[in-house]
Amino acid sequence: MTTMVSGKWRRYLEYCSSGVEWLGRIPSCWDVKRLKYCVQLINEKVDVGESDLSYTGLENIESWTGKRVASNEPVTSEGQSSHFCAGDVLFCKLRPYLAKVYRSTDDGICTGELLVLRPRSAVQNFLFYFMLSRDFISIVDSSTYGAKMPRASWEFIGNLPVVFPHEPEQRAIAAFLDRETARIDALIGKKERQIELLQEKRTALISHAVTKGLNPDVKMKPSGIEWLGEIPEHWEIRPLRYLGYCQNGINIGSECFGTGDPFVSYGDVFNNRELPHKVDGLVRSSAEDKMRYSVRAGDVFFTRTSETIEEIGFSSVCLNSIENAVFAGFLIRFRPSGHDLNIAFSKFYFQNIFLRAFFVKEMNLVTRASLSQDLLKQLPVLMPPHEEQAQIASFLDQETARIDMLLKKIQESIAMLREYRTALISVAVTGKIDVREGCLT
Numbered sequence: 282m283t284t285m286v287s288g289k290w291r292r293y294l295e296y297c298s299s300g301v302e303w304l305g306r307i308p309s310c311w312d313v314k315r316l317k318y319c320v321q322l323i324n325e326k327v328d329v330g331e332s333d334l335s336y337t338g339l340e341n342i343e344s345w346t347g348k349r350v351a352s353n354e355p356v357t358s359e360g361q362s363s364h365f366c367a368g369d370v371l372f373c374k375l376r377p378y379l380a381k382v383y384r385s386t387d388d389g390i391c392t393g394e395l396l397v398l399r400p401r402s403a404v405q406n407f408l409f410y411f412m413l414s415r416d417f418i419s420i421v422d423s424s425t426y427g428a429k430m431p432r433a434s435w436e437f438i439g440n441l442p443v444v445f446p447h448e449p450e451q452r453a454i455a456a457f458l459d460r461e462t463a464r465i466d467a468l469i470g471k472k473e474r475q476i477e478l479l480q481e482k483r484t485a486l487i488s489h490a491v492t493k494g495l496n497p498d499v500k501m502k503p504s505g506i507e508w509l510g511e512i513p514e515h516w517e518i519r520p521l522r523y524l525g526y527c528q529n530g531i532n533i534g535s536e537c538f539g540t541g542d543p544f545v546s547y548g549d550v551f552n553n554r555e556l557p558h559k560v561d562g563l564v565r566s567s568a569e570d571k572m573r574y575s576v577r578a579g580d581v582f583f584t585r586t587s588e589t590i591e592e593i594g595f596s597s598v599c600l601n602s603i604e605n606a607v608f609a610g611f612l613i614r615f616r617p618s619g620h621d622l623n624i625a626f627s628k629f630y631f632q633n634i635f636l637r638a639f640f641v642k643e644m645n646l647v648t649r650a651s652l653s654q655d656l657l658k659q660l661p662v663l664m665p666p667h668e669e670q671a672q673i674a675s676f677l678d679q680e681t682a683r684i685d686m687l688l689k690k691i692q693e694s695i696a697m698l699r700e701y702r703t704a705l706i707s708v709a710v711t712g713k714i715d716v717r718e719g720c721l722t
Contacts, residue, residue: 290714301442303416308712311446317439320408323369323397326361327390336362337391339373342381345703346466347413349383362390363397370408371395374433378422384409396435404448406455407710411443414707444711454709457716465702472695476688483684484634490673491630492663506661508638516665522658525617529585529654531574532610533564541565543576543606550582550597550612554632558601566607574607574614579624581615581631582608586651593652594640596631598624613657623667625674630663 293308300313307313329336340352365371366388373381375394383395384405391397400408411417421438425431445451493501494513501511504518512518521527530545538544544562556576566574580599587593608614617627639660640652665673708714 290716293712293715296712299442299444303420304442304444304711305713307444308446308715311444311712313442313444314402315439316441316443318401319403319443319445320370320398320400322435322439323363323365323399325364325397327364329362329390332362332364332390334364335387335389337365337371337383337389337395339375339379339381339392339394342371342373342383345380345413345699346462347382347384347409361393363393363395364388364390365397366399368400368405370398370400370405370412372398372412372438374435374438376431377418377425377433380413380418382409382413394432396438402448403445404451404455406459407445407451410455410458410706411710414710415703416707416711417441417443446712450717453717458706458709461705462702465698465705469695469698472691472698475691479684479688479691483681486680486684487629487632487677488634490677491626491633492635494665494669495673495676504661508635508642509661509663512663513665516663518661519621519664520658521615521660521662524619524621524662525615527654527657528574528614528616530608530610530612530614531564531566531570533566533570537565539563542571543603545576545582545603545606545608545612547584547609547611551584551592551595553597554628556580556582556597556599556603558603560603560606564607570607571605576603576606576608576614577616578602579617579622579627581617581627583613583615583631583652583657584611585613586611594636594657598628598631600624600628613652613654615657620667621664622662623670623674625678626665626670629674629677636660 293310295309296306297309299305299307304313327334337349338352341349343350365385367386369385371383371385371391373379373394374396381395398408403411420441421433422431424437425433446454492509492512494516496513500514502514504510504512506518541563542565543560544564544566545556545560546562549557549560549562576599578599578601582597582599584593584595640656664670709716
């Protein structure tokens, strides 16, 4: 990627050794200084509860871009936080590999996990980009201490050698990066919108096929259910209770996890419409547990409990039995009692977006959202003839695979743009390319 970046821009006429391995050769007119001589570390503390200034937490800073993002998370910092001013640069010392760096445009307060740095001989925007560069993040991350909550110390960060051209050139480089990263971000934004549209198309395609069928000329009838509307005249509607059995998952002590046999977790269901054949979780369970909480082909698992209704009632279908497995207590297993439901059809039917209306309307929300077996058993299930179920499933397999391929290509393109963005910042702030006006080849 660096080669591609370098191929578009000229290099400086003269280079010299920086004397620092990770910086390599630098333009001969640039200086190497320790960071602590270029910035002032600000340790001004304020009480969160007594300040009217806006609060910046780690969740408010986007990794690798430094953009401020909104968050619904409550302020978790207790007692005193750090005060910062417009023009400061905030650098996250906790898990520095996340690359959370922020250039402030207003006064505010922030979590103590952010170092507040006030530029002296450095220009704010250049300092921001330099601290966001891949090599700088990597060297800081290599210094962390603590296994669960790795942090870097200011003593290490402040003593790092950094390269700085004269201020006019710092401003020129920062202005270039502002322009180029904005252009890249705009391209990424367009591609992300393409992903949203394709995902909406995928959702609508599934919902229409499993509730209206594939024949646009078929005679329709009222379903009697508001959120379903009309359905093909020859289809049946049956409550889930008449199609099989429901079972809540296993409740077992935390000391049993980490070794043993396969364990199907909440995340396995929430994140996959087809249950993975090989799951990561392990649990020590008895022979009786393995029988009662077994995972067989044709089973449909529903997320049962969460903090919000939006995460309840998501399903994943087991296409291949997982031997000796048990499933989590935060799940409900529906096991068909006969062959009325085609497995492939059920995979798509229970993804149907219209089912969200059923769950949201009927859900019981107290301190946590919870889906009961009684409610799940009331879920209306549309039943085309078995042959038609297979046709619908085959059609959706083909069409969703085509959409998924397009989504994968766009996601790969976004990943390449993000890598290009990161590489461009790194080569610009270390002088590997000359981006001053008139230096474009």
